[in-house]
Amino acid sequence: MAAGSERSGERPAAPAAAGSAERDGAVQVAIIGAGLIGGSLGMALRACVGAQVRIHDRCGQSAQRALARGAADIAAPTIAEAVAGAQVVFIATPLRSLEACLREALEHAGSQCVLSDVGSTKAALVEAIADPRYIGGHPLAGAEGAGIEAAHAELFAGAIWYLTPRSDATGVLYERLHRLIAAIGAQPVALQAQVHDRLMACVSHLPHVLANVMIEQADELRRSDRRLQAAFPAAARGRSFRDITRVAGANAEIWCDIFAANRDELRARIDAAIDALARARELIAADDSQRLRSWQQAVAEVRRELTASAMGDARAQELRVQVPNRPGVVAQVALALGDAGVNIADLSLQPAADNSAGVISLWVCGAQDAERCRALIAELGFPVLS
Amino acid sequence: MAAGSERSGERPAAPAAAGSAERDGAVQVAIIGAGLIGGSLGMALRACVGAQVRIHDRCGQSAQRALARGAADIAAPTIAEAVAGAQVVFIATPLRSLEACLREALEHAGSQCVLSDVGSTKAALVEAIADPRYIGGHPLAGAEGAGIEAAHAELFAGAIWYLTPRSDATGVLYERLHRLIAAIGAQPVALQAQVHDRLMACVSHLPHVLANVMIEQADELRRSDRRLQAAFPAAARGRSFRDITRVAGANAEIWCDIFAANRDELRARIDAAIDALARARELIAADDSQRLRSWQQAVAEVRRELTASAMGDARAQELRVQVPNRPGVVAQVALALGDAGVNIADLSLQPAADNSAGVISLWVCGAQDAERCRALIAELGFPVLS
Numbered sequence: 001m002a003a004g005s006e007r008s009g010e011r012p013a014a015p016a017a018a019g020s021a022e023r024d025g026a027v028q029v030a031i032i033g034a035g036l037i038g039g040s041l042g043m044a045l046r047a048c049v050g051a052q053v054r055i056h057d058r059c060g061q062s063a064q065r066a067l068a069r070g071a072a073d074i075a076a077p078t079i080a081e082a083v084a085g086a087q088v089v090f091i092a093t094p095l096r097s098l099e100a101c102l103r104e105a106l107e108h109a110g111s112q113c114v115l116s117d118v119g120s121t122k123a124a125l126v127e128a129i130a131d132p133r134y135i136g137g138h139p140l141a142g143a144e145g146a147g148i149e150a151a152h153a154e155l156f157a158g159a160i161w162y163l164t165p166r167s168d169a170t171g172v173l174y175e176r177l178h179r180l181i182a183a184i185g186a187q188p189v190a191l192q193a194q195v196h197d198r199l200m201a202c203v204s205h206l207p208h209v210l211a212n213v214m215i216e217q218a219d220e221l222r223r224s225d226r227r228l229q230a231a232f233p234a235a236a237r238g239r240s241f242r243d244i245t246r247v248a249g250a251n252a253e254i255w256c257d258i259f260a261a262n263r264d265e266l267r268a269r270i271d272a273a274i275d276a277l278a279r280a281r282e283l284i285a286a287d288d289s290q291r292l293r294s295w296q297q298a299v300a301e302v303r304r305e306l307t308a309s310a311m312g313d314a315r316a317q318e319l320r321v322q323v324p325n326r327p328g329v330v331a332q333v334a335l336a337l338g339d340a341g342v343n344i345a346d347l348s349l350q351p352a353a354d355n356s357a358g359v360i361s362l363w364v365c366g367a368q369d370a371e372r373c374r375a376l377i378a379e380l381g382f383p384v385l386s
Numbered sequence: 387m388a389a390g391s392e393r394s395g396e397r398p399a400a401p402a403a404a405g406s407a408e409r410d411g412a413v414q415v416a417i418i419g420a421g422l423i424g425g426s427l428g429m430a431l432r433a434c435v436g437a438q439v440r441i442h443d444r445c446g447q448s449a450q451r452a453l454a455r456g457a458a459d460i461a462a463p464t465i466a467e468a469v470a471g472a473q474v475v476f477i478a479t480p481l482r483s484l485e486a487c488l489r490e491a492l493e494h495a496g497s498q499c500v501l502s503d504v505g506s507t508k509a510a511l512v513e514a515i516a517d518p519r520y521i522g523g524h525p526l527a528g529a530e531g532a533g534i535e536a537a538h539a540e541l542f543a544g545a546i547w548y549l550t551p552r553s554d555a556t557g558v559l560y561e562r563l564h565r566l567i568a569a570i571g572a573q574p575v576a577l578q579a580q581v582h583d584r585l586m587a588c589v590s591h592l593p594h595v596l597a598n599v600m601i602e603q604a605d606e607l608r609r610s611d612r613r614l615q616a617a618f619p620a621a622a623r624g625r626s627f628r629d630i631t632r633v634a635g636a637n638a639e640i641w642c643d644i645f646a647a648n649r650d651e652l653r654a655r656i657d658a659a660i661d662a663l664a665r666a667r668e669l670i671a672a673d674d675s676q677r678l679r680s681w682q683q684a685v686a687e688v689r690r691e692l693t694a695s696a697m698g699d700a701r702a703q704e705l706r707v708q709v710p711n712r713p714g715v716v717a718q719v720a721l722a723l724g725d726a727g728v729n730i731a732d733l734s735l736q737p738a739a740d741n742s743a744g745v746i747s748l749w750v751c752g753a754q755d756a757e758r759c760r761a762l763i764a765e766l767g768f769p770v771l772s
Contacts, residue, residue: 140624160620189620195613199621202607207626209666210596212685216665217658219688221588227581230727234546234575235585236693238526240593243629245693249686256678259670270667272603274660280595281656284645292642299598300635302605307622307631341616 026052027180030086032079032101033057034066036142037118038092039151042071044184047153051180056082058093065148080108088180090137091117095257099128106131114173120200120254121261122164126193132327135177136164136193138200139186146251157185163334164193171330171360175349178334182346190331190338201265205258209270211248214241317370320385321360321377333360336376342369359385412438413566416472418465418487419443420452422528423504424478425537428457430570433539437566442468444479451534466494474566476523477503481643485514492517500559506586506640507647508550512579518713521563522550522579524586525572532637543571549720550579557716557746561735564720568732576717576724587651591644595656597634600627703756706771707746707763719746722762728755745771 029045031038034057045051055072056079057063063075076082083089083105091101098119105115106129116137119125126136141159161181165174181188191199218236222229235241259266283295323329330349337344346363364373377384415431417424420443431437441458442465443449449461462468469475469491477487484505491501492515502523505511512522527545547567551560567574577585604622608615621627645652669681709715716735723730732749750759763770 140621160623187620189617191617192613195611195617198607198611199614199617202604203621203624203627206603207600207630209663209670210600210630212681213659213662213666214593214596215685215689215692216662217592217655218588218692220658220662221584221655222692225581225584227578227725228585230725231575231577231581231585232692233727234573234729235526235589237546238589240633241589242693243632244593244596245689246629247626248689249682249684252679252682252686255682256675259678260673260675263670263673266670267667269603269607270663270670272606273599274663274667276599276602276606277595277656277660277663280599281653281660284595284649284652284656287646287649289642289646292645293638295598296635296638296641298635299601300638303601303631303634306601306604306608306618307628339613339616341619343620 030082030089033092034062039071039148040155043153048184054082083108089115122193123197132170138162161186165331168328169331190334201269206269215248322383416468416475417441419478420448425457425534426541429539434570440468469494475501508579509583518556524548547572551717555717576720587655592655601634708769
């Protein structure tokens with residue numbers, strides 16, 4: 001909770017009212033990159049928390065369009081001018097330019113400014129940017145459309161928004177970012193950057209590769225026989241084919257960067273998929289209907305487990321945790337809970353009067369998550385006050 | 387057009403009014419198997435063409451439920467009783483019992499009855515059942531739900547319905563089946579049985595295998611790390627993952643039979659997918675963003691081609707084709723057009739007075755398809771009268 005003293009920690013009446021946490025007028029946000037994500041973020045922040053948004057884009061026209069579409073209050077001609085005076089900076093440029101933009105923004109940002117990004121891979125960036133003001137981010141949103149014209153304020157409603165803080169991330173800055181994201185309707189989830197990239201290789205990047213592979217082998221097949229060629233347009237209307245190929249050949253600029261940035265994790269996932277395909281091939285060749293049936297049943301069971309979401313009690317409960325005032329303690333708590341799958345609906349910091357320690361209030365949903373949260377905090381050695 | 391003499395070929399005013407083609411009261415249909423497909427078919431045939439439907443199911447309760455749900459007029463206690471007097475028989479049992487049911491139905495069906503089935507694979511059955519009254523069928527419908535309780539009359543609306551006639555299929559029987567299927571709102575498409583199975587291996591069976599493989603490698607991954615295990619339920623909400631795993635572990639009874647029945651074609655598709663995945667792996671490993679970008683762009687282009695449907699003029703045009711009266715000539719024409727991707731919206735047979743020859747009226751949509759239809763018929767050596 002380094003820099004916990006910058007605000008006196010009055011708890012607003014309702015959780016997730018991030019806007020009201022800024023007592024001296026509107027929260028000042030800079031957004032670098034006026035595309036689908038940057039534009040939607042500007043719209044959402046202005047609509048939900050009344051943020052004052054400055055937007056910059058390398059392409060001045062895009063920034064002007066963002067302004068015209070209500071995604072910002074000011075179009076800034078440079079990163080420096082966008083960032084000046086900002087409390088929060090989001091870098092929403094293409095993956096390959098994130099690092100350079102982040103470095104430039106960090107140069108011009110104040111010591112109490114939190115900087116984040118929206119890149120689809122996180123480990124390389126979190127490794128490269130050794131600054132406690134930087135907290136990696138990745139909203140799971142934005143598959144459809146591209147550019148400022150497709151932007152809308154509801155893009156992040158209900159979306160998972162991964163946060164990948166470094167271990168030395170400043171607590172009060174993590175809090176501010178978390179609450180702002182929750183306030184626009186997204187669900188912040190803390191994950192370590194490498195874990196994030198491994199997970200995305202599995203649930204997002206591999207499906208994109210498999211979609212491409214489906215198209216490639218279909219293409220190979222249709223070229224083999226004129227009758228198949230003719231039959232394809234109708235057959236491709238089938239739902240299995242449409243679903244599995246929906247993301248095939250997705251935006252080449254974006255996806256060649258993602259594949260490259262997550263190369264090692266993705267290769268491991270492709271290898272696992274090749275192994276699983278080879279096993280499936282042998283199973284199908286074996287002419288053993290009992291084993292085939294067991295395979296289907298086992299897969300169905302795992303699918304249910306993987307996609308089952310914890311239901312039950314949805315009321316948010318507050319847990320107050322006493323923590324020492326040292327760098328990284330909020331990130332440590334957030335990651336411990338994120339690693340265990342406990343979702344933090346909201347969090348708030350209250351530094352002690354002498355600033356030697358403080359209290360983190362955590363809101364978690366459901367009795368089960370609250371119990372797990374208590375146990376996890378206890379493991380970290382911090383007293384839970386309530 | 388063998389047996390073309392059984393009806394005098396008055397053309398009804400509107401195409402696809404199959405019910406009105408039966409002048410002596412309602413068309414008599416037998417359905418064997420009162421599940422989702424059989425039940426829905428009964429409902430659709432009764433609703434759209436006023437068919438008189440007898441349904442049989444090995445499970446008497448299912449047949450009674452079908453009756454109660456309006457899928458049939460009569461629940462028949464045996465296949466023989468269901469088939470007696472029927473003009474059309476559909477076998478809608480699980481894949482593994484299709485052949486036995488078809489043989490039993492053929493034994494009891496009249497010489498002018500057409501028998502079809504709804505199995506997901508066709509080559510083995512079409513090979514095994516050497517009877518000109520049998521025409522294989524496969525509606526692309528029914529992915530959601532199972533059993534008579536899920537049945538509804540609109541299940542086939544707009545669905546592709548493959549017909550896989552043997553080369554000696556009786557023309558007038560093919561016509562009757564085609565028109566009945568078109569009348570319930572489905573789109574009949576003629577394909578050779580082996581071509582059908584190869585196509586389905588690609589657009590349906592392989593996607594099911596890939597869905598299973600996605601689940602298996604995700605399961606492997608989550609077991610490798612407690613943090614990943616915890617993060618999965620949220621991550622699995624992502625659309626790419628949901629889409630690609632939607633059919634994972636689909637109905638084990640149905641799918642172990644499909645995988646087994648289409649073993650050879652499916653293995654060839656899995657091999658092609660493994661090859662394509664290995665190429666993708668090398669491409670991603672190669673650290674060459676230009677090649678990655680080209681890959682994405684090429685896949686996007688193929689996807690567009692594969693899924694592009696011929697638009698343009700949708701008015702049905704009639705082409706009248708003079709054909710000799712010999713077995714298999716209607717199947718020959720239907721397959722020639724199906725192989726070329728020309729959709730027959732409706733067809734009708736008019737035998738000559740002396741029964742030595744006849745005219746097939748074909749309705750095809752759009753000027754382009756009409757032109758292609760003319761050219762294909764010319765290749766077959768039959769005169770086009772109009």
